[in-house]
Amino acid sequence: MIPLNKPFLPPQHEYQDYMNDIWQRNWLTNHGPLVKEFEEKVSEYLGSEKMVFTANGTTALQIAIKSLDLKGEIITTPYSYVATTSSIVWENCTPVFVDIDETTLNIDPEKIESAITGRTSAIIATHVYGNPCDVESIQKIAVKHNLKVIYDAAHCFGTRYKGEAIYNWGDISIASFHATKPFHTVEGGGLFTHDKELKKKMRYMMNFGHDGPYHFQGVGINGKNSELHAAMGLCNLKYADEIFDKRKKLSEIYDNKLNELPVQRPEVTENTIYNYAYYPVLFESENAMKSAAGYLSSKGIETRNYFKPSLNQLPYVDKAHVPVSESVANRVLCLPLYFDLTEEMIDIVTGSLEKSMLEYQ
Numbered sequence: 405m406i407p408l409n410k411p412f413l414p415p416q417h418e419y420q421d422y423m424n425d426i427w428q429r430n431w432l433t434n435h436g437p438l439v440k441e442f443e444e445k446v447s448e449y450l451g452s453e454k455m456v457f458t459a460n461g462t463t464a465l466q467i468a469i470k471s472l473d474l475k476g477e478i479i480t481t482p483y484s485y486v487a488t489t490s491s492i493v494w495e496n497c498t499p500v501f502v503d504i505d506e507t508t509l510n511i512d513p514e515k516i517e518s519a520i521t522g523r524t525s526a527i528i529a530t531h532v533y534g535n536p537c538d539v540e541s542i543q544k545i546a547v548k549h550n551l552k553v554i555y556d557a558a559h560c561f562g563t564r565y566k567g568e569a570i571y572n573w574g575d576i577s578i579a580s581f582h583a584t585k586p587f588h589t590v591e592g593g594g595l596f597t598h599d600k601e602l603k604k605k606m607r608y609m610m611n612f613g614h615d616g617p618y619h620f621q622g623v624g625i626n627g628k629n630s631e632l633h634a635a636m637g638l639c640n641l642k643y644a645d646e647i648f649d650k651r652k653k654l655s656e657i658y659d660n661k662l663n664e665l666p667v668q669r670p671e672v673t674e675n676t677i678y679n680y681a682y683y684p685v686l687f688e689s690e691n692a693m694k695s696a697a698g699y700l701s702s703k704g705i706e707t708r709n710y711f712k713p714s715l716n717q718l719p720y721v722d723k724a725h726v727p728v729s730e731s732v733a734n735r736v737l738c739l740p741l742y743f744d745l746t747e748e749m750i751d752i753v754t755g756s757l758e759k760s761m762l763e764y765q
Contacts, residue, residue, distance in 0.1 A: 459628060468576040
């Protein structure tokens with residue numbers, strides 16, 4: 405069995421050292437010392453504003469929408485994980501879908517302006533598979549039309565654009581540290597913003613609105629994370645560079661072995677240091693993808709049709725004409741990629757993929 409993903413785990417004794425300290429302090433949650441240390445060290449590592457550590461990436465996105473007081477319509481991508489759209493709907497806003505660029509698979513800035521109406525309050529764009537959006541074009545549109553910008557950067561830890569952490573773009577960027585991500589805290593998320601007052605507001609909102617034990621700044625939720633999750637993050641942060649280097653090498657091996665097969669890879673945005681969060685390939689047709697996925701599954705190789713469905717097809721949103729997104733969602737397959745993957749395993753995956761395509765033809 406070759407799984408699609410396998411979370412990186414640090415040496416157990418390193419995590420246990422943190423557990424011993426937690427047991428001695430008996431401080432498990434409510435913005436403890438490890439949470440504070442984790443927030444600081446993440447920002448140091450990335451070269452970003454200090455992060456707000458949250459329970460998960462979805463909670464972070466919901467807090468981002470709420471903290472900006474967004475109303476009405478939000479322009480967004482139909483090609484992302486469902487949380488991008490469901491968070492908009494959850495916060496009583498209306499997602500307006502704009503189709504994606506067929507090379508990067510990110511939202512197409514050239515199609516955004518025609519979707520703006522008098523009810524548009526923001527743009528929420530996803531850096532798909534950790535690949536940066538055209539952030540400059542999106543920023544110009546936002547400034548021109550007085551719109552807020554949130555980046556769903558759930559896939560992006562470690563990605564840099566023009567020498568900077570991708571989290572430095574937008575009014576707010578959110579991170580996910582879920583166990584499926586290259587860098588994780590088991591469960592977790594983060595909020596990044598340059599606006600100090602907005603950051604203060606988000607900290608209140610993620611802690612029930614508490615301003616001291618008996619005072620409240622406003623409505624809030626429980627979006628905090630724990631000392632145990634921060635400890636995992638601190639352990640894993642020491643190995644982040646090693647993790648990204650290994651994923652890059654594995655992806656390059658895939659590239660070489662798949663070079664002759666009729667599959668397409670998304671193009672990484674120029675001036676990007678990529679984090680190799682996923683290894684997606686695009687087939688010529690949906691049937692070709694399904695045939696390959698079925699064949700690999702029969703050989704004990706796990707793959708995933710990330711991201712299906714195109715989000716405009718969800719039952720709780722208005723339909724939209726986004727043919728590129730629908731086509732990509734039907735033809736994409738993510739192949740196994742994780743720290744412990746070996747070149748021998750990649751040989752098995754790519755050899756099986758080649759056989760499946762020969763049989764399909």
